[in-house]
Amino acid sequence: MTDYPTLNLNDGRQIPRLGFGTWQIPEDEAAKAVSTAIDVGYWLIDTAAIYENERGVGEGVGEWSDIFLQTKVWNESQGYERAKRAAEKCLERLGRDHVDMLLIHWPCPEKDLFVDTWRAFIELREEGLAKSIGVSNFREQDLRRLVDETGVVPALNQVELHPSFQQRSLRKVHEELGIVTQSWSPLGQGKGLEDETIAAIAEETGQPASAVIIRWHIQHGFSTIPKASSRDHIEANFKALSFTLSDEQMARIDALDSEDGRMGPDPSDFG
Numbered sequence: 001m002t003d004y005p006t007l008n009l010n011d012g013r014q015i016p017r018l019g020f021g022t023w024q025i026p027e028d029e030a031a032k033a034v035s036t037a038i039d040v041g042y043w044l045i046d047t048a049a050i051y052e053n054e055r056g057v058g059e060g061v062g063e064w065s066d067i068f069l070q071t072k073v074w075n076e077s078q079g080y081e082r083a084k085r086a087a088e089k090c091l092e093r094l095g096r097d098h099v100d101m102l103l104i105h106w107p108c109p110e111k112d113l114f115v116d117t118w119r120a121f122i123e124l125r126e127e128g129l130a131k132s133i134g135v136s137n138f139r140e141q142d143l144r145r146l147v148d149e150t151g152v153v154p155a156l157n158q159v160e161l162h163p164s165f166q167q168r169s170l171r172k173v174h175e176e177l178g179i180v181t182q183s184w185s186p187l188g189q190g191k192g193l194e195d196e197t198i199a200a201i202a203e204e205t206g207q208p209a210s211a212v213i214i215r216w217h218i219q220h221g222f223s224t225i226p227k228a229s230s231r232d233h234i235e236a237n238f239k240a241l242s243f244t245l246s247d248e249q250m251a252r253i254d255a256l257d258s259e260d261g262r263m264g265p266d267p268s269d270f271g
Contacts, residue, residue, distance in 0.1 A: 004043050005241065007223055009155040010178040013132050015101070016068055017218050018241060019044030020234070021184065021227035027053045029229070034060025036231050038067060040238050046158075046225040048072035048105055049090055058094035069094065070101035072136055072158075075271040078104070078113035083120040087129060102130035103158060107142040108271035114142060115149050122152050134158070136184075137267040140173045147177065156180040161222065162188035163195070163213060163253050165261030182223040187213050189263050197256060201249050207239055214240035216253045 006014040020037035022030055022045065030053040034045055038061070047057045048071055061067050071094065077086030087102060102121060107114045114135075121133040134156030135143070147153050157174060161167045161183035174181045192198055193209045202209040210226065214237055217224040228234045245253075265271075 004041075005218065007180050007221065009132055009180055010153055011132050011155050013100075013155075015132075015156065015180060015182075015223050016042075016044040017223050018042065018214065018238070019046050019068070019223065019225040021225035022047045022053055022057055023051055023184075023227055025051070025053055025056075025227065025229060027056045030056025031060040033229055033234075035062065037234050038064060040231070040234050042234075042238065044068040044070070044223070044225065046070050047094075048074065048103075049077070049086065050074040050105065054090060054093035055095075058096060061094075068100045069096065070103065071099055072103040072105040073117070074105050075108050075111070078108060078111055078117045080116040080120045083117040084124065087120070087124050091129060098129050098131060100130075101132045101134055101156060103134050103136045103156070104138075106137045106265075106271040107135070107139065107267055109142065109268065111271065114138075115146060118146050118150055118152070122150060132156070134179075137265075137270075139267055140170060142267075143173060143177060143179065153177050154179055156182050156223070158182040158184055158225075160185050160262060160264045161217070162186055162261075162263075163192050163198070163216065163256040164188050164258045165263065166254070166257040168257070180223055181221070182225065183217050184225060185264060186217050186224045186226050188261075191263075195256065197252050201245070201252065204249070205243055205245070207243055208236040210237050211239040211243075212245070213253075215243065215245050216250060219245055219250060
């Protein structure tokens with residue numbers, strides 16, 4: 001990852017600021033998409049058990065042993081024993097003896113199993129099956145409970161985050177606890193590309209609208225995982241590493257935040 005922009009994790013490791021997301025990429029298309037992304041220059045690949053494309057992702061990563069690979073254990077696999085078995089199945093599908101980051105996909109508070117799942121993750125890290133461990137879609141109370149009951153702070157929390165839903169209060173918690181913020185749906189399910197402010201800044205910078213938004217994520221210190229299928233879109237997103245937004249441009253994007261901007265499920269009642 002020489003010269004590739006990274007963030008420091010609280011376990012002493014580093015994670016790329018820009019990654020490639022594979023949600024909604026079918027199994028039979030995943031290998032080509034991932035290999036294309038690696039060819040373009042991406043060093044972080046994100047997948048999950050529920051995406052049902054881990055075999056294709058693993059095939060696409062191939063012999064690239066230094067690619068930062070992360071996956072997630074799904075809701076039905078929560079609980080100490082089930083989570084350990086599920087993680088091992090993820091590794092089998094990926095064709096790997098370890099992943100760089102293993103995440104709990106959702107807290108599923110009504111199940112009340114995420115602390116037991118986290119204890120399993122801690123052991124998986126100690127066993128070398130996951131180099132780093134984190135969570136996804138966790139709320140402040142979920143994060144604090146993990147820390148209070150196990151003493152182990154997640155390295156990362158992957159959450160819905162885009163210009164119209166900026167998660168400012170949760171980001172403050174992450175900063176306090178030393179957790180990296182990773183944004184999923186960074187383009188707001190594509191709707192951010194249609195925003196007039198984004199379009200204006202794209203024209204000012206001479207960059208694709210998607211790269212403008214991704215650059216906003218990067219300059220705020222997030223790791224982000226935009227998904228794309230075509231090489232053109234994969235390359236357009238990667239251009240986010242080739243320019244810088246001014247403070248004034250960043251402020252204009254910051255002003256797009258909305259109280260009702262969430263587009264995905266609410267972690268309080270999902271799963």
